[in-house]
Amino acid sequence: MIEPTVLTWILAGFGTVIFLLLMSAQFIILIKPKSQQAKDILIGKGEEWRDRTHFKSAYAFAWADWLVIMPLLVASNIGVLLGQQWGYILWIALGILSIYFSIVFWVMEKEYTYPTYGPLAYYTYFWGFYLYWGVAVIVYSGLRL
Amino acid sequence: MSVLNKSIGCYPLGIWIAFVALVLILIAWIMQSYSLIDWEGAVELGLQNESFSGNETERAVADVERGIAIADILWVFPIWLIAFIGLLRKRFFGFLAAMMEFAICVYFPLFYIFRDSSGQDIVLGVLLLWLIPSLLGIMGLWANRDLFRES
Numbered sequence: 001m002i003e004p005t006v007l008t009w010i011l012a013g014f015g016t017v018i019f020l021l022l023m024s025a026q027f028i029i030l031i032k033p034k035s036q037q038a039k040d041i042l043i044g045k046g047e048e049w050r051d052r053t054h055f056k057s058a059y060a061f062a063w064a065d066w067l068v069i070m071p072l073l074v075a076s077n078i079g080v081l082l083g084q085q086w087g088y089i090l091w092i093a094l095g096i097l098s099i100y101f102s103i104v105f106w107v108m109e110k111e112y113t114y115p116t117y118g119p120l121a122y123y124t125y126f127w128g129f130y131l132y133w134g135v136a137v138i139v140y141s142g143l144r145l
Numbered sequence: 146m147s148v149l150n151k152s153i154g155c156y157p158l159g160i161w162i163a164f165v166a167l168v169l170i171l172i173a174w175i176m177q178s179y180s181l182i183d184w185e186g187a188v189e190l191g192l193q194n195e196s197f198s199g200n201e202t203e204r205a206v207a208d209v210e211r212g213i214a215i216a217d218i219l220w221v222f223p224i225w226l227i228a229f230i231g232l233l234r235k236r237f238f239g240f241l242a243a244m245m246e247f248a249i250c251v252y253f254p255l256f257y258i259f260r261d262s263s264g265q266d267i268v269l270g271v272l273l274l275w276l277i278p279s280l281l282g283i284m285g286l287w288a289n290r291d292l293f294r295e296s
Contacts, residue, residue, distance in 0.1 A: 022182075060260035068252045090240060093248035096224065100216050100249055104273045107212030 001083040002144050011137055012077045015094075018129045019073050026062035033059060034082065057108075060099070069097065082139075086142040095141070098134030102127065149288035157292070159285030160232060163243055166282035167229055169274050170250050174222045177214040184211070194267075213253065221249050240293040243286055250279035 004012075029038040033055075039047055042058055049055040072094045079087015105127060114122045122128065149159035156164070180187035184207070187193045193214075195206035228246045231239015254271035 051202045051205055053202050056260045057209050057256075060256045060258075063259035064252055064255035067255055068248070072248070089241065089244055093245055096220075096245040097248060097252055098170070100252070102221055103216035103220055104209075104212040107215050108209050109212075145237075 002080075002085065002088065003069045003083055004081050007140065008080055011091075011133070011140060012081060014129075015073065015133050015137065016077060018125070018133060019069060021125070022130075023065065023070055023073075028063055029059055029062045043113070043116075050112070069094065071099070072130065085145065088145050092141045095134040095137040098130045099138075102131040102134065147288055149285050157289045159288045160292070162278075162283040162285035163232060163247075164229075166247065166250075166278035166285075167225065167232070167243065169272075170225060170246060171279050173250075173275060174217060174225060177217045179212050180220075181211075181218060194210055213256075217253075221246065224249075235292055237293045240290065244283060247279040247286075248280045250275045251283075 026040045028041055030034070032038055038048065043049065043054075049058075072090055076087050076090035076094055079090055081087070110122075110127075113126060118125050148156065149162070151162060176187070179190075180193050185196055185198065188196045193207070193210050195210065196204040197204055199207070203275065217238050224242050224246050228239055228242035231237075231242055233239070253285045254276040257271045258268050258276075264276045
């Protein structure tokens, strides 16, 4: 049993908020793929998909996230809050994935999204939080395990 | 005790399955490394789909694929090394790293499967080379987690 601390609750709460924001945005593209609402949320208000490939990539990432990230998020949070070792292992898995797609999006999207959103939004809720959270849970879980 | 715990030589079957999955995953990292060294050569060999010298759409696909290749080599390949060495030595860090490697290798094939521009050969390739072996690797490791507990 690994007793949850205040930091465990903070990381679980913060992770839940940022990933639920991402998941809700991606839910829109899954249920209304061609809608303006999906474009407004995922690429910016009034923006258009650069081309069909841009749309297909976002759509594929949405499916991958709902099938892998969402179950990992729910299961890992339950696990760590119950003080189970497997919860921390799942947290590390989610942290690794979070850093992974942060790198992918840094390379493929930064030149488009950074000018649109500016440094504050980009390095916080739009991109940065996922990287910071990923690093934080890996370090924290590593120490607790 | 499941069949995954049955010892074959110096490791249980579940760990051997994890090793096989890691070796299959290594093929992906070799392909990605080669792509980053010579992208156009990789396109000619069929390792990547699109060229940076193509039209706007092709360049956009190439951008996505290059992003994935960079993330694979900078982040996932080092984890692969830690996983392989750690599993060989039956260390807990190897167990953790291998689990992380497999999590990524379940995630990224889904991107290719749901991106409907992927051909059937690509979908079949990512399923058989990475997604299914990674899932089996996770099962094999989890069944033998006690092996790593004291290291």
